[in-house]
Amino acid sequence: AGPLMAEETMEFGDLDKTFQQSTFAGHFVEVAVDSATGEVRVRRMLAVCAAGRILNPKTARSQVIGAMTMGLGAALMEELAVDTRLGYFVNHDMAGYEVPVHADVPEQEVIFLDDTDPVSSPMKAKGVGELGLCGVGAALVNAVYNATGVRVRDYPVTLDKLLAALPDQP
Secondary structure: OOOOOOOOOOOOOOHHHHOOOOOEEEEEEEEEEOOOOOOEEEEEEEEEEEOEOOOOHHHHHHHHHHHHHHHHHHHHOOOOOEEOOOOEEOOOOOOOOOOOOHHHOOEEEEEEOOOOOOOOOOOOEOOOOOOOOOOHHHHHHHHHHHHHOOOOOOOOOOHHHHHOOOOOOO
């Protein structure tokens, strides 16, 4: 017997012109904010995702959790500082670059809805690509607003943006 061989083709056609092909997610974040210092601590994060058939739940969950952590970093830590006089990027290297670590998010959960999509592809699946990232920043700043009453409209949410607007201590 010769080597085992298999051939198949997949034609996508024009489904994207006939049907909505997007994935959808809702993000929820619980934070604690120190009323004296303005320090923000993320307590829990949840993503509820509708992404068609999930072919590998373990890797899909890991991808979404990684993206959620990335979104937390963007909302709380990442800032591009520019010297406006010279047009110079002040933090142009990785020396002062902060990234979130596991301790920054003690609890993360991902729920995939049973959302098999019969027209998205022959596998009835969609991608989870950026699904875990989109919406995290908004969920986080809304959680900070809910905790403090301070609306931060420019990322990242830093102490200087919170302290000036926090209510006076009793």
